Amino acid sequence: MLDEYRLAYEIEAPVNWCQALGTVLANEEVIDGKSEVGGFPVERRPMRQWMLRITAYAQRLLDGLDALDWSESLKMMQRNWIGRSEGALVRFAVANCPPEVTVFTTRPDTLFGATYLVLAPEHPLVDLSAEQNIIPAAWPAGIPDRWRSITGSPREAVAAYQKTAAARSERQRQEDNAKTGTFTGAYAVNPVNNERIPIFISDYVLMGYGTGAIMAVPAHDQRDFDFAHAMDLPIRRVVSAAADQPEAGKLPLESPGFSVNSAQLNGLSSAQAKTRICELLEHKSLGTRQINYKIRDWLFSRQRYWGEPFPLIHLPDGTTVPLAESQLPLTLPDVKDFKPTGTMEPPLFKAADWHQVHVLLDGPPENLQARVVPPGTPGAIPARRELNTMPQWAGSCWYYLRYIDPENTTRFCDPEKEKYWMAGGVDLYVGGVEHAVLHLLYARFWHKVLFDRGLVSSEEPFRKLVNQGLILGEAEYTVFALESGQCVSLADIDPEFSTQVGEDGKSRIISRHKSTGALVVGKACDPATVEKRGDGFVLKTDNSIQVDARSFKMSKSRGNVVNPDDVIAEYGADSLRLFEMFMGPLEQVKPWSTAGVEGVYRFLQRVWRNLIGGDDNVFRVVRQHADGKWTCHGRELSAPDVEVALRDAAAILRPMHRLIRKVTADIDRLAFNTAISAMMEFNNALTKLTFVPLDAALNLLRVLEPFAPHIADELYHELAGPDAGVSIALLPWPAFDERLCVDEELDVPVQINGKLVGRIRIAATSDEPEVFSAALADPQVVNRLAQRPIKKKIYIKGRMINLVV
């Protein structure tokens, strides 16, 4: 319960029904009138469904974003979805008719410019079957013809328009911005100047937002402006862009300015006028300040088998009570057929022996619980289980909490463990941006509910969030051709491509020839047949033909899907994993490259060969024992070999410390690609050695382990033998010595006036005067200076010398 309202409630309302999926969907799961999963058409249908009152948390979901370490774009998506807007409710009396029309406006300062009202076609005050509607029996005298959509009575005109509007899907409404509507025959009275203004209905006003009614200010709103033009309605300027001229700024002027033609508001800035008019309206009880949100309640039931069943029992008297706690958790029944029924009934409807039950009611009247008992139990009444199930988001709203304490049988999670792991939210959460207004919004909502009930210690679930970039399909080159087969340059076709799915199920890119308008069809071409020319790519055989080069989102119809199982089968899971991290920055969108996987696969093979030898079984890892003896694969090294081993150990010492430092720092900043480069460089250095010191080998494996765990552990066991322990993953992370990360001698570049002229070799310990004298002694530098006097000397320690002449 929240403010006397249940957080979960059942309501009969128009919902998003998707026939292809056989279920209803939440608003968040519908994109441009199609299902988010699969892209199937979605229609509005009235159904009785469960809702969660996420709107009650709208403001807190908005406020909570500020402190989160999430990308600005992701926060923006949530802010847009929640859609807070500040404004006022204003009540308009209807002439000769008892009901009032209440409108929501974010621009109450333009009230004097309201020259008509518009109601959504579904608005209750124009519902012809309702007792209290505002439609008069006959048209008022002298109205223009174009105000009426059809000849006939106002009731007929309204009914006709409602019918056309209902036939247009939301998608059609969005695509067609032309303004249509009809006069209702009724007039409203503008409360600030008592002017009689006509009331229209039009589908540019949506029933689902605000009050479903607007005051139209055509001078300061593009949509109202368009409608006023279509209906020949008066346009009255009430805002000027400049304080000192009454007519500044072209109409429609939507940006704030200074009030004009607005009686007591004249001269005020739009912001001041808003405050003043709200005070006035509130004083006269004509309106109130109001904050509106776009977000709607969350439709939480689905007609699917695979989902958590609701622990609810419907009683014969029509009431619904929770299942007895002793009978939780409620699990799905075993069924043979779990497919959608093809009707609007959920699949569980078919499990009659599961949902038809007998129950006993326990507990106080305001908190009844239903306990399922065998039929024939004295006092038992017949009842029915809830047939809908929860959406897939239900589990993802709390799994991160359950992971903390998965074996707990009495609570969802031990409070002590919750405090330890969740202090301030999950430390780092990595996920796709496609969850922006789905999982990431829902989970925040649940978490706040749990917080309010004292069940979790933080108000937000995910403190830091990183969106990994989408992996696109392999780069493709597309050449366009006419139906005759003649190739057309990219420059000669309309840059707006569209995609068409052919009879074979494959999609093709099509466009039109710029001058002739003829159809051109895109066709993939081999990368070997194109070359770079200027900003783009052209055919090698005909340089006048430009081709399109880009990567596309993987999709079945395009046929560019890469299945990770196939990659694993060919290169192994380590290679796949490693390559995904090597491709580039985590958050960036990047194209797939099978040749690239080959590259990291070769790297792993080189590591293997460096450490335990290849087919030739030449073992190279050497270890020094406590008694000073050196062995390689159990054999003692000869004296000359010991010399070599000592030299190799000295050569690899500093690179090894640098490797550990680099990987440690890069993991911290999630720069996995550069961490892997560092390992590759180190491994290349190992290749040049005759003998690989054991600690260099083990440290490489230890830092490689998080990236390629299987091969790292395998090699570790090979090298460490019986002392290996369970896994390299359990060994502590290696330490590095900052002093051993710097070479004893450095090459420092020398610039004259910012231009590179040479480089000098200095000891790492050299101070500034020593460096300058070394630089000025360098023949190359002396030559380039050509006797010119030095005005300024700049030395950036260990990195750069710049001499200004």
Place this chain on the structure above:
RNA sequence: GCCCGGGUGGCGGAAUGGCAGACGCUCAGGACUUAAAAUCCUGUGACCGUUUUCGGUCGUGCGGGUUCGAGUCCCGCCCCGGGCACCA
């Protein structure tokens, strides 16, 4: 239209205001091989000159600016990707 993110070789990308192009892919040449694959070595931003080992000029989407020094900071554009959009 509004709001984010991004433009660096043939490609993916690297670079606390300090040697642009690390690392990998691709391609070319060489070694090994009867041969091929695999592997190893060398080269691989563009242009120009000596045509050798070398030297020069230009170069991080475009145009300006700050600075001894700019891929990096500032101002103005262009292009690409993503999100939102009849929400009053």
